[in-house]
Amino acid sequence: MATIKDALYVLRTLKKNKYEAYFVGGxxxxxxxxxxxxxxxxxxxxxxxxxxxxxxxxPTGLQYGTVSIPKEGYSIExxxxxxxxxxxxxxxxxxxxxxxxxxxxxxRRDFTINGLVMNDxxxxxxxxxxxxxxxxxxxxxxGNPDERFKEDALRILRAVYFQSKLGFQIEKDTRQSMADNRxxxxxxxxxxxxxxxxxxxxxxxxxxxLKTLDTTLISEVLPGLSKGIKYxxxxxxxxxxxxxxxxxxxxxxxxxxxEWKFSxxxxxxxxxxVELVNQKRELTNLDLYTYGLEISILSNKVSFLLGYSAFxxxxxxxxxxxxxxxxxxxxxxxxxxxxxxxxxxxxxxxxKYLDEMVLLVLEEKLDxxxxxxxxxxxxxxxxxxx
Ligand code: ATP
Ligand code: MG
Numbered sequence: 001m002a003t004i005k006d007a008l009y010v011l012r013t014l015k016k017n018k019y020e021a022y023f024v025g026g027x028x029x030x031x032x033x034x035x036x037x038x039x040x041x042x043x044x045x046x047x048x049x050x051x052x053x054x055x056x057x058x059p060t061g062l063q064y065g066t067v068s069i070p071k072e073g074y075s076i077e078x079x080x081x082x083x084x085x086x087x088x089x090x091x092x093x094x095x096x097x098x099x100x101x102x103x104x105x106x107x108r109r110d111f112t113i114n115g116l117v118m119n120d121x122x123x124x125x126x127x128x129x130x131x132x133x134x135x136x137x138x139x140x141x142x143g144n145p146d147e148r149f150k151e152d153a154l155r156i157l158r159a160v161y162f163q164s165k166l167g168f169q170i171e172k173d174t175r176q177s178m179a180d181n182r183x184x185x186x187x188x189x190x191x192x193x194x195x196x197x198x199x200x201x202x203x204x205x206x207x208x209x210l211k212t213l214d215t216t217l218i219s220e221v222l223p224g225l226s227k228g229i230k231y232x233x234x235x236x237x238x239x240x241x242x243x244x245x246x247x248x249x250x251x252x253x254x255x256x257x258x259e260w261k262f263s264x265x266x267x268x269x270x271x272x273x274v275e276l277v278n279q280k281r282e283l284t285n286l287d288l289y290t291y292g293l294e295i296s297i298l299s300n301k302v303s304f305l306l307g308y309s310a311f312x313x314x315x316x317x318x319x320x321x322x323x324x325x326x327x328x329x330x331x332x333x334x335x336x337x338x339x340x341x342x343x344x345x346x347x348x349x350x351x352k353y354l355d356e357m358v359l360l361v362l363e364e365k366l367d368x369x370x371x372x373x374x375x376x377x378x379x380x381x382x383x384x385x386x
Contacts (some may be wrong), residue, residue, distance in 0.1 A: 001036040002027070002074035004122070010042055010069070010076055011120040013054055015162060019046040021078075022102055022117035029113050029123065032134055033166075038075045043105050043117065051078050062098055065175045081105040087151040090187040103127045109175075110148065110155045111162065111194045112140045137168040145177035153184035156218060157196040164209035179216035191261045195223075197222060198242065206239035207232070223257035225249045235305070246270050249301045251277040273299040280308050283316065285323060285362040293320045324361045331358055333373035341377050353377075 004027055014021035021044040044051065048067045051057055057067040065080035083104060084093035099105055106115040106127050115128035124131065128142050140163050141148045141155070149156055156178045159170055160343065170178070185193065200209050210335025211233045213219040219226040230238060240248070246271055250256045256270045272291055276283070276299035288296050296316055303309035325331055327346040335350050357373055361367035366376055 001039050002038065002071070002076075002117070002355060003036060003226075004031050006071070007040040007076045008120060009044065010055065010078065014042075014044055014046055014051075015120060016052060017046070017050075019044055019050070020102065022119055022125070024102075024106070024117045025109065025114045028116040028118045029130070029134060031122075032116070032131070037074075039074045042076060042078045043081060043102060044078060044083050045080075045100070047080050048078075065098070082108065084108050084151070090150065090153040090184045091189075091192075093151075094286070107142060109142055110152075110158055112142055113138075113166075113168070114135065115142050120345070126151070132136070133171075138165070138171050139163060139166075139168045139174065140171040140363075141174045141177070145174045146181065149181040150184065153181060154188050154192055155280055156181060156185060157193070157200065159210045160212055160218070161196060161199045161203065163212060164203035164205045167205040167208060170212060175212070175216065178218065182216065182218045182221050185218070190259055193222070196262050201240075201242050202244055204239065207236060221261040222254040224255070227252040231306075240305075240306065243269065243298055244301050244305065245272040247277070247298055248305055250274050251302050251306065254278070268300070269295060273302060277302050277306070277308070282309065283312075285319065286359060288316065288320050288323060289325065289327075289358070289362055293317065324364070325358055328354065328358065330368070331361065331373070332368050332370045333357065333377070337370070337374070338377065342381060343375065 004023060007023070011021045011023070014217055021042055023031075023040065024043040025041040027040045030037040048059065048062055048065055051067050052059065055069050057069045060066055060068040060077070065082050067078050069076040069078070081099045081102060081104065082096045083099050085095035085097055087093050102117055102125070106117060109115045112128045112130040112133045114125050114130070116124055116130040118124045129140075133140050133307060139159050159174065162168065163170055200206065203209070210229050211224070214226075214229050214233050219229040228245070231252060232245070232248065250270050251274050256267055261269075262270070272295045276287065276291065276295070280303070282299060283296050291299070293316065298310050298312055300309060300316060304311040320326070331354060335354065338350055338353055339346060357366060357376065360376070361368045366372060
């Protein structure tokens with residue numbers, strides 16, 4: 001977390017060197033709302049090379065005129081006044097063009113609440129009506145919303161993110177334009193869509209944001225989520241955890257769409273939950289053993305949210321704790337023991353035999369002791385020989 005005070009020295013140093021510099025964007029909005037910021041943005045008429053001469057700054061986005069000073073847990077990003085050239089891919093300007101005044105610079109920014117600037121004595125200049133919009137809790141595009149969302153369609157999801165973060169209303173024309181331009185989100189890199197969707201889900205006004213996604217039909221551009229979002233909006237009073245959200249949506253959808261760039265761990269988790277939830281039955285000890293505690297609890301949570309099952313988190317935890325075997329390693333008779341007991345060559349039969357015994361142990365039809373397992377094997381072999 002960052003505060004304006006920690007970055008005042010940057011404005012002062014730039015000013016001492018005869019440059020203009022202002023705080024801009026989220027940190028000014030957050031300052032007015034008396035909140036901490038994720039990071040600090042500064043806009044200046046100094047060019048990036050001059051900024052790098054004055055500070056230990058890294059060239060993190062030179063093509064956009066941005067350098068960053070890394071701090072503990074946040075960074076100070078310094079960007080030269082600019083406007084953006086034409087956008088051909090609904091995301092990136094073909095070029096950025098330096099401009100002379102800060103007033104021109106703020107015109108390229110996305111929403112009025114993000115277009116305020118503040119100087120080194122904490123005076124705010126508002127060229128876009130951002131102060132009133134913060135006061136009235138309104139998210140409004142700067143300039144013509146259609147043009148702004150066509151330039152960069154990710155702004156559509158950014159508006160939803162700011163709603164989720166701040167709880168503000170989205171102004172009528174801005175909202176209509178988000179709905180009208182929603183299909184442009186198909187042109188945006190899938191990693192960016194995931195990233196922005198995660199940002200929406202992590203914030204406190206998640207349900208309000210999901211409602212916007214539903215009513216504007218933006219949800220239909222998010223693969224596999226639309227049914228789930230509608231269901232959540234209709235039934236939930238509290239925000240969902242991210243894993244519960246995706247698991248519920250994909251369970252209603254029937255599968256995890258390949259478009260989402262999840263980590264392998266996350267994708268595997270959601271696929272397993274979808275598989276379990278859609279069997280619409282109570283979880284057995286074999287499920288707990290096969291899927292593990294995390295996936296079992298998550299699928300129970302989703303089954304509960306969907307009205308298929310009671311909420312059983314603590315009883316699942318207890319059952320898992322007392323499982324006679326939690327992994328194949330826990331079986332008291334090993335593959336090597338089996339090969340000693342049965343004079344057959346190693347093969348697939350060994351694993352099958354062990355799995356069968358695990359199942360019997362889990363069903364409490366067989367004790368997990370070497371003697372009991374050995375007796376079971378010998379009895380079974382004897383019956384084969386008959
Ligand atoms: P957060 O609280 O999430 O950090 P923020 O407003 O600081 O919110 P950032 O993504 O950090 O948002 O961007 C900083 C500023 O840069 C924004 O406030 C806005 O002025 C501008 N900005 C960022 N992304 C865009 C965009 N896609 N289009 C236009 N302006 C943008
Ligand atoms: Mg920020």
